[in-house]
Amino acid sequence: MxxxxxxxxxxxxxxxxxxxxxxANAQKYTRLETIVKGGFSLELKELDNEFLAISEAECQTVLETLEMYHALQVSYENLADKSDLTAHRLQFIGYDAIRERKYLNYLRFITGIEGKYQEFMRCAHGCxxxxxxxDKYNKMLDVWKACPHQYHLSLVEIQNILNA
Known part of the structure; x- marks a missing residue:
């Protein structure tokens, strides 16, 4: 930095x-103050990790993923025969907090601060x-976007999306 x-x-x-x-966190802040004052380059990299950047395209992909899950759930509710599919399979599970932290942070912003897609905050472990x-969501999005009626999916289309 x-x-x-x-x-x-x-x-x-x-x-x-x-x-x-x-x-309660004074020791942590004293350490960070010392690092910044001293200009310790190695430790300053830790601070860089706190400032994640998520591109506009990545934000759009997160939003499209949420919209896809919304379409999956609406379509499931409209199915006459749900015997080959459980609602549990349609549950959005979120992003990995370690390797996909920026996506998870954006998800939490969209659902928590913006108040959109509240139904997705039922996912376990804070999503x-x-x-x-x-990568899985991107494959699913490709299949979903190829469907002619993205919000009126058949059972087969829902299964194809989930199995992508």
Whole structure:
């Protein structure tokens, strides 16, 4: 992380204030203040990890994934014969909190702060899938987008999407 001396001073002062405002975490903030003041490049990389960047295309993919799951659930509810498919299979499980943190953070922003797709916050572990899901969701999206009626899916189309 590249910072000017002024930026380092401002950030160090913010960590000092955070330590005073949050005594339970004062040791953590003192450590961060020391790292910033000292300009310790190796440890400053830790701070970079706190600032994730998610592209517009990645945001759009997360939103499309949520919309696809919405379409899957609506289509499932409209099926006359649900015997070959359980509602559990249609449950959105989220993103991996370690390897897909930026997607999970965006998901939580969309559902928590923006209040959209509230039905997806029923996923276990705060929507931490505990396994990477990005590639799986992209394959599912490809199949869903190829369906002629994306919100009126047949049982076979739903199964094809889930099995992508």
């Amino acid at each position: 590249e910072m000017t001396s002024t930026q380092r001073l401002i950030l160090a002062n913010q960590y000092k204030l955070m330590g005073l405002l949050d005594p 931490d899938s505990q396994t990477p899901m990005w």
